[in-house]
Amino acid sequence: TMSTDRNFRAQKSVCPFCGVGCGVEYSEKSGKGTGWEGPVNTKGEMCPKGAAAFDFVDHEDRLTRPMVREDGELVPASWEEAFERIEEDLGSIVEEHGADALGFFASSNATNEENYVYQKLARMLGTNNVDNCARLCHASTVAAMSERFGAGAMTNTLDDLTEADVYLVAGANPAEQHPVAFRSYFLPAIRDGGEMIHVDPRENSTTDAAGIHLPVKPGYDIPLFNAMAAAILEEGLEDEAFLEERVSNVDEFKAHIERIDVEENAKLAGVDPDELREAARTYAEADRAAIFTGMGMSQHHCGTDNVHSLLNLSLLTGNVGRRGTGVNPLRGQNNVQGAGDVGALPNILPGYEPVEDEAARERVAEVWGVEPPATPGLTEVELTHEFGDSVKGAFVFAENPAVTEPHSGRVEEELQSLDCLVVLDLFETETAKHADVLLPGSSWAEKSGTVTNTDRQAIRMRPNADLPGDARLDLEIISEIGARLTGRPEAFDYDGPEEVFDEITDVSPIYAGMSYDGIGESSQRWPFPEGADSGTEVLHREEFATGEKTAPLVPLEHVPPADELEEDELALTTGRVLQHFNSGALSRRSETLMRMRGEDVLQIHPDDAEPRGIEDGDLVRVENERGEVEVEAAVTPAVREGAVFLTFHYADPLTNTLTGDALDPVAKIPEYKHSGVSVEPVDG
Numbered sequence: 001t002m003s004t005d006r007n008f009r010a011q012k013s014v015c016p017f018c019g020v021g022c023g024v025e026y027s028e029k030s031g032k033g034t035g036w037e038g039p040v041n042t043k044g045e046m047c048p049k050g051a052a053a054f055d056f057v058d059h060e061d062r063l064t065r066p067m068v069r070e071d072g073e074l075v076p077a078s079w080e081e082a083f084e085r086i087e088e089d090l091g092s093i094v095e096e097h098g099a100d101a102l103g104f105f106a107s108s109n110a111t112n113e114e115n116y117v118y119q120k121l122a123r124m125l126g127t128n129n130v131d132n133c134a135r136l137c138h139a140s141t142v143a144a145m146s147e148r149f150g151a152g153a154m155t156n157t158l159d160d161l162t163e164a165d166v167y168l169v170a171g172a173n174p175a176e177q178h179p180v181a182f183r184s185y186f187l188p189a190i191r192d193g194g195e196m197i198h199v200d201p202r203e204n205s206t207t208d209a210a211g212i213h214l215p216v217k218p219g220y221d222i223p224l225f226n227a228m229a230a231a232i233l234e235e236g237l238e239d240e241a242f243l244e245e246r247v248s249n250v251d252e253f254k255a256h257i258e259r260i261d262v263e264e265n266a267k268l269a270g271v272d273p274d275e276l277r278e279a280a281r282t283y284a285e286a287d288r289a290a291i292f293t294g295m296g297m298s299q300h301h302c303g304t305d306n307v308h309s310l311l312n313l314s315l316l317t318g319n320v321g322r323r324g325t326g327v328n329p330l331r332g333q334n335n336v337q338g339a340g341d342v343g344a345l346p347n348i349l350p351g352y353e354p355v356e357d358e359a360a361r362e363r364v365a366e367v368w369g370v371e372p373p374a375t376p377g378l379t380e381v382e383l384t385h386e387f388g389d390s391v392k393g394a395f396v397f398a399e400n401p402a403v404t405e406p407h408s409g410r411v412e413e414e415l416q417s418l419d420c421l422v423v424l425d426l427f428e429t430e431t432a433k434h435a436d437v438l439l440p441g442s443s444w445a446e447k448s449g450t451v452t453n454t455d456r457q458a459i460r461m462r463p464n465a466d467l468p469g470d471a472r473l474d475l476e477i478i479s480e481i482g483a484r485l486t487g488r489p490e491a492f493d494y495d496g497p498e499e500v501f502d503e504i505t506d507v508s509p510i511y512a513g514m515s516y517d518g519i520g521e522s523s524q525r526w527p528f529p530e531g532a533d534s535g536t537e538v539l540h541r542e543e544f545a546t547g548e549k550t551a552p553l554v555p556l557e558h559v560p561p562a563d564e565l566e567e568d569e570l571a572l573t574t575g576r577v578l579q580h581f582n583s584g585a586l587s588r589r590s591e592t593l594m595r596m597r598g599e600d601v602l603q604i605h606p607d608d609a610e611p612r613g614i615e616d617g618d619l620v621r622v623e624n625e626r627g628e629v630e631v632e633a634a635v636t637p638a639v640r641e642g643a644v645f646l647t648f649h650y651a652d653p654l655t656n657t658l659t660g661d662a663l664d665p666v667a668k669i670p671e672y673k674h675s676g677v678s679v680e681p682v683d684g
């Protein structure tokens with residue numbers, strides 16, 4: 001890394017990594033990130049990622065001037081040249097093929113204001129082809145929760161969840177992925193007598209705090225949670241009063257579940273039936289029980305049904321609409337919640353209003369002067385699949401699909417087949433290597449604006465550094481492109497993020513009562529209706545956000561994983577570790593974090609390693625019909641028999657070479673968490 005004198009200074013901002021939303025600022029003393037007493041990390045707590053948040057800001061790889069492709073090479077250009085090239089190339093695609101021939105990849109790592117203006121640009125051009133990588137993490141959660149509860153977000157707040165007696169954590173590893181939330185909210189409650197049930201194929205730091213661990217087989221969540229529902233009903237532990245008052249479809253659900261054999265389903269899911277019964281009892285008998293759900297649930301081609309199976313448990317036991325209960329997705333990126341809130345999704349307008357809703361479109365048109373299109377656009381993975389066919393041009397804003405999308409061999413080719421790829425980022429990422437125009441944007445540390453954290457709090461960011469070289473603020477870049485492509489400069493003429501935020505409160509009903517000033521150095525939480533004094537903490541108290549008093553129970557069947565395991569194949573499941581973040585574009589540029597964990601390893605159970613002649617530390621080849629990677633083996637009973645584990649933080653091994661692109665039919669999320677692979681020693 002280089003050291004510069006880009007005027008680093010301490011100003012209260014928000015950590016660029018996970019969705020907890022800790023307050024972070026620059027420390028003159030250490031040259032590192034340090035916590036301020038933010039709305040979430042109220043004592044200024046911090047995790048290793050937050051402390052390393054400035055490391056990449058100053059990295060020598062930072063892009064400092066625009067580049068355009070000439071004769072196959074990316075060469076430096078002026079901003080005017082870069083903008084003209086975008087105007088010409090994307091403009092002519094729209095002229096020739098229509099706006100749906102473009103794809104817009106928004107960023108869950110960028111501010112609400114940037115994402116809002118970005119989706120406005122796409123929609124004013126005439127396409128709903130705008131999505132963000134929430135598609136790849138919690139799209140299924142949002143789909144299931146919106147359908148039944150009317151809101152795709154945490155039903156509760158981190159704070160009220162400290163009152164829970166039982167935490168059921170499914171497919172999530174908050175101890176490593178949401179460290180400050182875990183340490184400051186969950187752990188004290190557990191020490192106070194709270195119990196944790198951890199459902200995960202792999203033992204990790206979260207399991208250490210759990211009284212019960214159900215090491216579910218990857219892809220068998222529905223049989224497991226159906227069996228828990230069956231055990232609850234068999235033992236009469238359901239909440240009859242709640243079922244009577246707040247739940248519909250009860251009889252049909254009961255009839256479905258009565259046919260389920262708890263022992264058989266437990267075995268199918270690969271867990272001990274007695275432990276499963278114990279877990280069911282613990283959850284159902286608690287006065288307040290809260291569910292946390294993560295990507296282990298959502299990233300399946302039945303991800304939406306997986307989440308439905310958790311919603312069933314909460315309704316069956318009356319654990320929703322009160323403090324210390326609910327179903328709570330933990331969000332991965334610092335603004336993955338906000339990017340969705342402000343409409344960077346192909347089927348919804350700002351505030352989760354469907355694009356098909358005429359009244360919502362008209363309300364937006366009043367502010368924009370142009371009505372957004374009425375047909376839902378394509379999702380991220382659908383878009384890359386259309387590259388070179390119906391989609392000819394793409395604008396990728398601070399995302400890295402070459403590393404993050406499944407079946408990455410195919411993604412490479414698809415990126416290559418575009419007539420024009422515009423990338424706005426900090427670095428020449430694996431995706432940016434394919435760009436025709438590469439724009440140097442602003443890091444979190446150089447911008448202002450708001451982000452919305454995992455428990456629905458909008459918090460303000462403030463610049464801690466000056467921009468490097470010719471880099472510009474993302475909001476200005478997107479606004480300039482919007483003005484040029486739409487030919488309506490007045491719609492993109494903003495003084496700064498505050499003015500954009502004002503517009504968001506006009507367009508998005510869930511932000512209507514908020515204000516930039518009101519947030520100040522604190523936060524405001526949605527839903528925050530016009531005229532209210534504050535946002536709502538616990539959702540669905542008297543009625544669900546659908547406007548209904550009741551939500552339905554939904555009967556579900558097991559959906560076998562898309563990859564059928566061949567004889568002696570293992571199920572590869574993927575995830576994150578404490579020291580790194582998503583595609584690694586940011587965290588791999590921190591020396592500290594690389595020192596802590598420089599390389600990936602394949603976790604494999606001793607009973608799977610032994611017959612393959614694999615010993616701890618051996619180099620192994622992990623392979624299927626989509627591709628292969630080589631990586632060191634870590635032989636450990638932490639991962640269950642029959643499953644192996646890799647992270648997706650590294651470009652080498654590029655884990656997503658192996659993952660499949662079978663999509664959930666509702667949420668279009670790919671099945672990252674179950675891929676059939678063979679594993680063998682490289683020299684074997």
Ligand code: SF4
Pocket residue numbers: 015016017018019020021022045046047048049050051177178179180181
């Ligand atoms: Fe940043 Fe999340 Fe760590 Fe807080 S817990 S410092 S938000 S990575």
